[in-house]
Amino acid sequence: xxxxxxxxxxxxxxxxxxxxxxxxxxxxxxxxxxxxxxxxxxxxxxxxxxxxxxxxxxxxxxxxxxxxxxxxxxxxxxxxxxxxxxxxxxxxxxxxxxxxxxxxxxxxxxxxxxxxxxxxxxxxxxxxxx
Amino acid sequence: xxxxxxxxxxxxxxxxxxxxxxxxxxxxxxxxxxxxxxxxxxxxxxxxxxxxxxxxxxxxxxxxxxxxxxxxxxxxxxxxxxxxxxxxxxxxxxxxxxxxxxxxxxxxxxxxxxxxxxxxxxxxxxxxxxxxxxxxxxxxxxxxxxxxxxxxxxxxxxxxxxxxxxxxxxxxxxxxxxxxxxxxxxxxxxxxxxxxxxxxxxxxxxxxxxxxxxxxxxxxxxxx
Numbered sequence: 001x002x003x004x005x006x007x008x009x010x011x012x013x014x015x016x017x018x019x020x021x022x023x024x025x026x027x028x029x030x031x032x033x034x035x036x037x038x039x040x041x042x043x044x045x046x047x048x049x050x051x052x053x054x055x056x057x058x059x060x061x062x063x064x065x066x067x068x069x070x071x072x073x074x075x076x077x078x079x080x081x082x083x084x085x086x087x088x089x090x091x092x093x094x095x096x097x098x099x100x101x102x103x104x105x106x107x108x109x110x111x112x113x114x115x116x117x118x119x120x121x122x123x124x125x126x127x128x129x130x
Numbered sequence: 131x132x133x134x135x136x137x138x139x140x141x142x143x144x145x146x147x148x149x150x151x152x153x154x155x156x157x158x159x160x161x162x163x164x165x166x167x168x169x170x171x172x173x174x175x176x177x178x179x180x181x182x183x184x185x186x187x188x189x190x191x192x193x194x195x196x197x198x199x200x201x202x203x204x205x206x207x208x209x210x211x212x213x214x215x216x217x218x219x220x221x222x223x224x225x226x227x228x229x230x231x232x233x234x235x236x237x238x239x240x241x242x243x244x245x246x247x248x249x250x251x252x253x254x255x256x257x258x259x260x261x262x263x264x265x266x267x268x269x270x271x272x273x274x275x276x277x278x279x280x281x282x283x284x285x286x287x288x289x290x291x292x293x294x295x296x297x298x299x300x301x302x303x304x305x306x307x308x309x310x311x312x313x314x315x316x317x318x319x320x321x322x323x324x325x326x327x328x329x330x331x332x333x334x335x336x337x338x339x340x341x342x343x344x345x346x347x348x349x350x351x352x353x354x
Contacts, residue, residue, distance in 0.1 A: 105138065108135045
């Protein structure tokens with residue numbers, strides 16, 4: 001619930017900055033090891049966003065696989081069955097490269113302006129690691 | 131009507147991370163070693179704390195922050211032993227966060243302190259996501275909870291540098307393979323320190339206390 005609350009605060013702030021009247025879509029990245037169940041996050045978000053500009057917004061959640069780097073040989077590998085052992089040299093891998101993400105990527109919405117164009121506010125899009 | 135796509139690219143828990151970093155800085159400046167003690171309800175967090183307070187009496191100066199949904203029973207249990215303790219009631223919240231710790235720190239006398247133990251709310255899920263500014267995360271798992279817990283709650287066991295396996299005095303009466311707990315935990319975190327203890331009989335506690343002492347000494351050396 002407090003994760004949904006933090007998300008709503010960030011979305012409302014970004015929405016106000018860009019004078020959105022209605023937020024339609026919220027795109028997120030959530031790592032497979034993050035302690036977040038997408039369905040619960042969506043449920044909580046829908047509850048607390050009532051009567052805000054984010055009411056009814058759709059949460060698009062991209063799952064990020066768990067990737068680790070071997071501390072000995074540097075091999076990057078996708079962690080399967082939660083085994084943090086390097087498939088190359090069997091050494092323990094301590095560095096988690098991805099899989100704990102809980103990041104907001106972008107939001108889409110409508111302003112109250114009357115021309116019918118679609119605008120992209122630009123800026124480079126890149127996934128936010130932790 | 132203009133359709134806008136706005137890049138935000140922000141860690142959702144950024145606000146908490148900032149507060150945790152501020153807490154951490156405060157601990158470092160004061161030379162205090164801080165741990166975040168986590169487990170499911172009833173695994174023995176408060177019992178371990180009581181044993182730790184008794185075992186470290188005269189060896190280290192410590193204080194405790196207690197997190198619970200309701201009641202101040204646990205803080206009172208600790209205070210009765212003559213140790214500073216402050217209670218945080220989360221009123222239903224399932225974890226502590228950086229802000230709660232910041233407020234609780236103001237209620238403690240941090241001068242001349244060696245060790246701060248933060249006892250999180252009993253829960254193996256959400257506390258794993260919220261850094262408090264601690265130096266090490268310590269998870270307690272009691273053998274009665276079953277040997278499959280590390281794989282069911284992987285994040286908690288992956289991020290914890292210490293695993294305390296409690297209630298080992300009950301092993302003869304239950305079907306729990308302690309080697310499985312070790313194997314699964316090490317699979318998630320190959321460098322984890324694992325202590326097998328019984329808070330009831332006191333077995334195994336001395337190596338946990340020595341680990342704390344070594345960490346405190348390290349912290350002091352870095353400050354000096």
